Amino acid sequence: xxxxxxxxxxxxxxxxxxxxxxxxxxxxxxxxxxxxxxxxxxxxxxxxxxxxxxxxxxxxxxxxxxxxxxxxxxxxxxxxxxxxxxxxxxxxxxxxxxxxxxxxxxxxxxxxxxxxxxxxxxxxxxxxxxxxxxxxxxxxxxxxxxxxxxxxxxxxxxxxxxxxxxxxxxxxxxxxxxxxxxxxxxxxxxxxxxxxxxxxxxxxxxxxxxxxxxxxxxxxxxxxxxxxxxxxxxxxxxxxxxxxxxxxxxxxxxxxxxxxxxxxxxxxxxxxxxxxxxxxxxxxxxxxxxxxxxxxxxxxxxxxxxxxxxxxxxxxxxxxxxxxxxxxxxxxxxxxxx
Amino acid sequence: xxxxxxxxxxxxxxxxxxxxxxxxxxxxxxxxxxxxxxxxxxxxxxxxxxxxxxxxxxxxxxxxxxxxxxxxxxxxxxxxxxxxxxxxxxxxxxxxxxxxxxxxxxxxxxxxxxxxxxxxxxxxxxxxxxxxxxxxxxxxxxxxxxxxxxxxxxxxxxxxxxxxxxxxxxxxxxxxxxxxxxx
Numbered sequence: 001x002x003x004x005x006x007x008x009x010x011x012x013x014x015x016x017x018x019x020x021x022x023x024x025x026x027x028x029x030x031x032x033x034x035x036x037x038x039x040x041x042x043x044x045x046x047x048x049x050x051x052x053x054x055x056x057x058x059x060x061x062x063x064x065x066x067x068x069x070x071x072x073x074x075x076x077x078x079x080x081x082x083x084x085x086x087x088x089x090x091x092x093x094x095x096x097x098x099x100x101x102x103x104x105x106x107x108x109x110x111x112x113x114x115x116x117x118x119x120x121x122x123x124x125x126x127x128x129x130x131x132x133x134x135x136x137x138x139x140x141x142x143x144x145x146x147x148x149x150x151x152x153x154x155x156x157x158x159x160x161x162x163x164x165x166x167x168x169x170x171x172x173x174x175x176x177x178x179x180x181x182x183x184x185x186x187x188x189x190x191x192x193x194x195x196x197x198x199x200x201x202x203x204x205x206x207x208x209x210x211x212x213x214x215x216x217x218x219x220x221x222x223x224x225x226x227x228x229x230x231x232x233x234x235x236x237x238x239x240x241x242x243x244x245x246x247x248x249x250x251x252x253x254x255x256x257x258x259x260x261x262x263x264x265x266x267x268x269x270x271x272x273x274x275x276x277x278x279x280x281x282x283x284x285x286x287x288x289x290x291x292x293x294x295x296x297x298x299x300x301x302x303x304x305x306x307x308x309x310x311x312x313x314x315x316x317x318x319x320x321x322x323x324x325x326x327x328x329x330x331x332x333x334x335x336x337x338x
Numbered sequence: 339x340x341x342x343x344x345x346x347x348x349x350x351x352x353x354x355x356x357x358x359x360x361x362x363x364x365x366x367x368x369x370x371x372x373x374x375x376x377x378x379x380x381x382x383x384x385x386x387x388x389x390x391x392x393x394x395x396x397x398x399x400x401x402x403x404x405x406x407x408x409x410x411x412x413x414x415x416x417x418x419x420x421x422x423x424x425x426x427x428x429x430x431x432x433x434x435x436x437x438x439x440x441x442x443x444x445x446x447x448x449x450x451x452x453x454x455x456x457x458x459x460x461x462x463x464x465x466x467x468x469x470x471x472x473x474x475x476x477x478x479x480x481x482x483x484x485x486x487x488x489x490x491x492x493x494x495x496x497x498x499x500x501x502x503x504x505x506x507x508x509x510x511x512x513x514x515x516x517x518x519x520x521x
Contacts, residue, residue, distance in 0.1 A: 001384045003362065003363055003384075004363065004383055004384065005363055005383070006363075006366065006383035006427070006429050028427075028430070030426075031425055031426050031427065031430065032407055032422075032425045035386070035425045035426070035427065036406050036407060036425060038384075039405065039406065048383070050429075050430055052430060076480075080484060099499075100410065100422075100498055100499020100500075101420065101473075101476070101477070101480070101496050101497075101498075101499055102407070102410060102413055102420050102421050102422045102473065102476075102499045103407060103422065103425075103499065105419045105420060105421055105476075106421050106422070106425065106426065235498075236494075236495055236498035237498040237499060331491075332495065333489070333491040333492045333494075333495040333496075334491050335491075
């Protein structure tokens with residue numbers, strides 16, 4: 001770790017002012033990603049602004065019948081919040097699929113949104129990485145790329161976004177609230193994380209001087225028919241090779257509405273509303289789910305060590321939608337996939 | 339010869355010139371309430387809670403297994419919640435109540451978890467053990483708060499942040515079940 005100055009922000013406006021005063025400063029909340037990256041010398045902020053004590057830790061019901069989740073709420077508190085458990089169990093399940101309980105007790109909503117890729121080369125400052133060091137090259141494309149993207153990648157970067165929470169938020173049509181010097185704004189979830197393109201150093205469309213204050217969810221939580229299915233190299237405490245957040249609104253055996261988001265396969269949670277629309281009016285059966293998977297994965301391409309993800313993703317999509325249709329969401333404790 | 343030596347000397351002096359001093363941040367005063375004792379410290383900002391406990395306070399129960407939040411050997415309780423102390427800074431925890439393995443026994447009696455770990459042979463080399471026990475203490479508190487009746491699958495999943503190279507896992511789970519009062 002390099003030398004840095006440390007200060008605590010007194011409120012959101014103070015945090016915004018401090019960020020404006022030093023564009024190289026970084027906000028710290030739970031610290032579970034930032035401190036890790038500072039120890040690896042990947043992040044070298046000369047100044048940390050501690051926002052961990054700001055009062056942005058509640059779940060409130062909003063005027064439109066949805067909820068607003070404070071950006072500093074610990075992931076464990078969010079997963080166990082009675083309103084989230086009852087109305088948005090897909091989000092609770094996805095949160096519990098990630099990290100360890102110690103980390104979930106520390107990590108925050110905002111930090112989970114903004115966490116950086118776990119690409120081995122991004123982490124290794126001795127290797128070329130366009131995300132860490134623009135223009136230096138991408139070591140993963142012709143290197144070890146088991147955990148890397150099969151969708152939306154570019155010749156500059158094939159990294160994936162590691163979050164489970166974000167996959168559920170994408171499926172649930174969340175919105176991110178942010179505050180900057182120009183005031184507050186709302187960012188639709190599909191516009192929050194970026195694809196790498198030729199500028200992989202920029203993970204999100206959040207401005208450098210903005211702070212995430214909340215995540216809002218619309219009223220519909222698909223609480224009756226959902227599943228978060230995460231496939232990984234270990235049974236627990238590992239990032240997804242492929243994960244799927246699936247949600248359905250059913251009319252008997254017919255799909256009225258579907259939500260389908262993929263994790264572990266791209267620089268952002270992978271969701272395509274056009275593919276979801278093709279499921280409307282279809283029977284909730286394996287054939288319909290397989291057709292949807294084929295379309296959602298049509299542009300998938302593998303690299304030397306991750307082509308298996310394409311077939312795996314197809315199977316996980318079908319299984320997750322089947323679990324959702326049956327009302328038998330994957331348990332995050334009982335590991336057997338039924 | 340003389341001029342060659344002089345220029346070599348100058349070149350040597352240039353390469354050996356002392357680098358400009360790097361700015362060293364002031365140490366920051368922090369008070370941690372460690373096992374019930376208000377403990378003032380002065381630490382550099384980059385000092386993790388783990389390093390503050392081990393190096394500044396000689397409380398070496400919490401272990402530095404990986405220093406990256408991946409092994410759980412550094413697990414302590416902060417304000418009653420289990421965290422990995424290697425991924426938080428001491429300055430961020432100013433004023434917090436920290437419970438370490440050293441603080442679990444009370445009035446000369448082992449904590450029920452400590453006794454259970456002995457009863458069930460739940461440790462071999464002992465390196466992961468303080469983290470396992472603190473993590474389990476956190477788990478039990480979480481379960482109580484949620485009124486949860488935990489299955490073995492739940493316990494294993496919720497303890498997955500603590501790894502044990504000796505493989506004492508089945509006995510660790512048995513010890514935790516005993517401490518929870520499960521048959």
